[in-house]
Amino acid sequence: MRPFPPEDEADFAPFFPEEVLAxxxxxxxxxxxxxxxxxxxxxxxxxxxxxxxxxxxEVGPGLSGRCxxxxxxxxxxHAAALLYAYLERRPGDLEAHLKALSPEEAKxxxxxxxxxxxxAFLLKEILAPEEAFREGLRRLxxxxxxxxxxxxxxxxxxxxxxxGREEVEALLGTLLExxxxxxxxxxxxxxxxxxxxxxxxxxxxxxxxxxxEALGEAFLRAAEGAPEEALSLLxxxxxxxxxxxxxxxxxxxxGREEEALLALKEGLEGVExxxxxxxxxxxxxxxxxxxxxxxxxxDWFGKDPRLLPLLDLLVAHRGRVEDxxxxxxxxxxxxxxxxxxxxxxxAFAEERPAxxxxxRDPALLxxxxxxxxxWKALDRLLQRASPEDxxxxxxxxxxRLPEEALRLYREAAFRLAAAGGRARxxxxxxLLQRASxxxxxxxxxxxxxxxxxxxxxxxxxxxLDPLLGKAS
Numbered sequence: 001m002r003p004f005p006p007e008d009e010a011d012f013a014p015f016f017p018e019e020v021l022a023x024x025x026x027x028x029x030x031x032x033x034x035x036x037x038x039x040x041x042x043x044x045x046x047x048x049x050x051x052x053x054x055x056x057x058e059v060g061p062g063l064s065g066r067c068x069x070x071x072x073x074x075x076x077x078h079a080a081a082l083l084y085a086y087l088e089r090r091p092g093d094l095e096a097h098l099k100a101l102s103p104e105e106a107k108x109x110x111x112x113x114x115x116x117x118x119x120a121f122l123l124k125e126i127l128a129p130e131e132a133f134r135e136g137l138r139r140l141x142x143x144x145x146x147x148x149x150x151x152x153x154x155x156x157x158x159x160x161x162x163x164g165r166e167e168v169e170a171l172l173g174t175l176l177e178x179x180x181x182x183x184x185x186x187x188x189x190x191x192x193x194x195x196x197x198x199x200x201x202x203x204x205x206x207x208x209x210x211x212x213e214a215l216g217e218a219f220l221r222a223a224e225g226a227p228e229e230a231l232s233l234l235x236x237x238x239x240x241x242x243x244x245x246x247x248x249x250x251x252x253x254x255g256r257e258e259e260a261l262l263a264l265k266e267g268l269e270g271v272e273x274x275x276x277x278x279x280x281x282x283x284x285x286x287x288x289x290x291x292x293x294x295x296x297x298x299d300w301f302g303k304d305p306r307l308l309p310l311l312d313l314l315v316a317h318r319g320r321v322e323d324x325x326x327x328x329x330x331x332x333x334x335x336x337x338x339x340x341x342x343x344x345x346x347a348f349a350e351e352r353p354a355x356x357x358x359x360r361d362p363a364l365l366x367x368x369x370x371x372x373x374x375w376k377a378l379d380r381l382l383q384r385a386s387p388e389d390x391x392x393x394x395x396x397x398x399x400r401l402p403e404e405a406l407r408l409y410r411e412a413a414f415r416l417a418a419a420g421g422r423a424r425x426x427x428x429x430x431l432l433q434r435a436s437x438x439x440x441x442x443x444x445x446x447x448x449x450x451x452x453x454x455x456x457x458x459x460x461x462x463x464l465d466p467l468l469g470k471a472s
Contacts (some may be wrong), residue, residue: 004041004061005086012083015063016075024080033085040095043086047078057082129162137170147179157188165196176210183212190218198222200230204246211242216249223250241267245276257284271297271306278310291317302326315339332359334367363392370400387415391431402438409435410446417450417460425463432467443467 006012013021027033027047034046034054041061046054049069055078059065063075071077101109113119136156143149156171172189175182203219223230227250234247244267251260264277274297281290294310301307311327314320315336321343328336337355341348359365362385369378382404385393394408413431416424428450436443447467454460461468 005038005043006083008087009084012063012080016080020075020077021080023077025084027077027081028084028088033081036082036085036089036091038086038091038093038095040093043082045082045085047081049078059083129159130164130167133159133163133167134170137167137174140171140174141177144174144177144179149178150180153178153182153185157185160189160192165193165198168193168196169199169202172206176206182210183214186212187214190214194218194221200226201233204230204233204243207246208240208242211240216246219246220250220253224253227254241269241273248276248280252280268293271301271304274301275306275309278313282313287317298323298326303329305330328355329358332361332364334364334371337368338371361392362386362389363396366393366396370397387412390415391434395434398438406435406438406442409443413446413450414453417454417457420457422459422463425457425460428460429463429467432464436467444469 003011016024027049032048032054034048036043036045038044042065043057043059045057047057047067048054051069055068057065057067057078059075059079059082063079065074065079067074067076067078069076069078098106110123114123133156136152136159140149140152140156143152153175160168160171168189172186172193175185175189178185198218198221200219200222203215203222207215207219219230223246230250231247234243234250236243238244244263248260248263251257251263261277261280264273264280267273268277274293278290278294278297281287281293291314294313297307297310298314308327308330311323311330314323315327319339321340324336324339324343327333328340332355340351340355344351356365356368359368362381365381366378369375369381382393390408390412394405394412397405397408409431413428413435416428416431432443432447435446444467447464451457451461451464451468
């Protein structure tokens, strides 16, 4: 970027998207730039956009700056308009005039400016930042009660460096009342709070009100500086289990592994507790102990889908019948079905009907019937199958029954094409590409039949052109 403010258009034009620059020039030519000021290396102004009130724009070296418009990036068209207006008007540098003032003149000027409400607000933010911040908090609470407040919260975050711990704590507590997700704002406020001798007791209170990841991590970081105080805070009533989890994590960070594990074991009540404990044991290399608690969780909560990671662990390292059975009941799959068949031997015939009743995926049923060569069951499945299941069934049948797979691909493709729409035409092309792996000529014939059935659908033909080849 060349020196700023710019001397001509070439100093800034290459750094704007072409369309944004063109619209900014049009705004400037239409007279939408209400005011332009130069203050040292900053340009400030007001540009009339689509909103009733003009947008305030500030541009500095490197095209840094801000604008009140909703455009997600910067520089925007209003910034471009301001730059073009500056080149046309060349206003004097206000900074030079201010520097030329004597102390008495500067004082008189400030007193006169303080009579302007907007300027008075700005002066208060500069001269009494804590008091101005507290007023901002009151406005933020009012905005929250009205269902808004995001802009007010952003404005306060920009002023955090000017205030102390008390004000930052007040903001953190207020953010928990937000009618929107406060997590991004909490993270920013906590960055400042960490530099202000954070109080573990305060952070714990916030976390118990709003158990977010950001607040939990902030507490733990503060607790590492005063571990005994923090561990004392984590004692006492804990109906939610939040304190126990924090206590265990803190003990791990302090290298007190056995105490941490004991804390986790004492609080084993739900699936999440077991997941946390088993994960920790695995990271510590204590596989047998992890398997013991995974098995205990399976016996207690066998029908809870959150158990799947623990069941995967049991199957991988033990592979007992009850492990495969529990995992199949939660998520039917071919691996467990075949394992149960091998491990149960003759007893499998008695269990097979119950296992098949658990399977809701037609493609998985088709795979099972193919492996067992249960042709009658497979025929019944295909007769009952919904057209939405045809592609998955075709994939399952492709290696053993390619002709039947081609039929399913064809019926699915014609059904989608009949519905119309570019997205569905892309799905049609994808289905026929899969069919071409089985029989390229048959897939080409399907594509040709489709474009002949719908000769006026240009988008369909475009989607199928790669398949049509010379046949088109």
